Amino acid sequence: MSPAAWVLTIGFLLLLALGVPIVFAIGISSVVAMWLLGIDVVMLAQRMVAGTQSFALLAIPGFILAGDLMTAGGLSSHLINVADRLVRHVRGGLGMVSVLSSMFFACLSGSAPATTATVGSIMIPEMEKRGYSRRFATSLATSVGPLGQIIPPSIPFIVWGVIAEQSITRLFLSGVIPGVVDGLAYMVVCYFVAKRLGIPKERRASIKEVIKAAYEAKWALLAPVIILGGIYGGVFTPTEASMIAVAYALIIGLFVYKGLKPSEVLPIVWRSMRTTAVVMFIIAAASAFCWLLAYERVPARLVGLMLSISESKVVILLLLNLMLLLIGAVMDNIAAMIILSSLLIDLGARLGIDPIQLGPIVVINFAVGMETPPLGYSLFVGSAISGLSIEEIARGMLPFFLVDVGMLMLVTFVPPATLWLPKLVLG
């Protein structure tokens, strides 16, 4: 390999390991590689500005802001109420409430840490009060976070749609079945844990209570119908839908549920824009980095290397999953997705995987990386809410992680799990 290729691979990883922020590890190794290759440095600014110029990416600030506004406006606590009335009487019901409410919340938000924060801050103290260990409650809240990225709308699916040039709507739909299967399997884990701990069942909510909770939550329940219905019906683009979600969250939060005070709006906007900046700056910087990687033919060489390991498609797919899980554990998912995109797309094409199935394989592997140490945003949030150390939460997470691995096998080896729904809805 040429010196520039070494800088882009080993040099980049070294900077990352030493604690340089990811976006600057990307930027600095790109600059050094450009200097080694004698490429005009103007390319850096040019690629960075161009990296922000995609209309579809405007859905990212939209969905982040809408999620933050909905949480502040009280929509999420209404959703948790509905989930509580529906499943609390089953054994392990309170755990299932966490799972179900994060599935509801995932239909409003596209972010894993936001899902963990919203559900965890309410459900962890609640579960602890009823006899669950704090470790179990926190591990559960951390593990359900990735559902926020698997169930649409989803920020990584938007990014993958833009870089792989696939329909974002189709990718959104491909995540629905894996997300629901994953959630149901989590509920089964909750059942067995509650049985072992001997946690008593809760009183069953009457039909009247269910209807009352659902009625009170009607504006929150209507939101995904409008947002996702509009996207799937082909009425809005995802970017437009995200902006409608912002307007909807503002109106409901300020005037209907009144959980949102006018003075809070601008600080929330600033917080969401910080999150957006972190994601988008990585996208912008990675666009220069990827160009250099391709120039040095690094992805093509790695694909050749991977294909030379085995003749069997199954072995290579298993290796691919393992590689993505490991990378997802140590890397930011958006950065990893962009850097590896050309390698993954090339490999997928050579293995004959449908591009729409490749999307969820990549996105869900990296979503699971949100809950795994050392770098997992959901894990950080879980630790911040509960005060438990990362190591302790990670130990409690093992059963949920195994469920996720099972779901990844489903996504990888059973194509209809991801392809059937997009085909049904969009033809």
Next chain:
Amino acid sequence: MVVLLAVALILCLLIAIFFRYVVGQALSWPEELSMLLFAWLVLLASSLGVREGFHVRLTVIFNRFPPLLRKEMSYSIISLIIAFGAVLFWSGQDLVVRTSGNLSATLGYPLEIINSSAPVCGVLIVIHGLYRLLAIAKGEVEL
């Protein structure tokens, strides 16, 4: 400033939606204007991230070093970031000079308006980086 840009961006897209679905007449300017606002929003907010230290990094190995060494490492990392800011400024001003006189596709605004976001971001990274360096020296923050 960032919040202002964000509000303008959202309004711009909502106006576009209103015209397309309620008035029934699609406007052509909001798409390009919103992407211009977005470029500025991202590059400004990111440079602030250097000052506030909100850019994501891996701390698992970093935290295992002894505190004194960590301080030295923090200085080196911030200096690298400042150097990157300087290169981005240099690269960006070159881009502005080379594309000056060109106009954007639909709105016809001069391309300097969007391309100057890169050198400005570079300068701001340098300034915020120096500020962060001072904060580390005073022992207020670690990196």
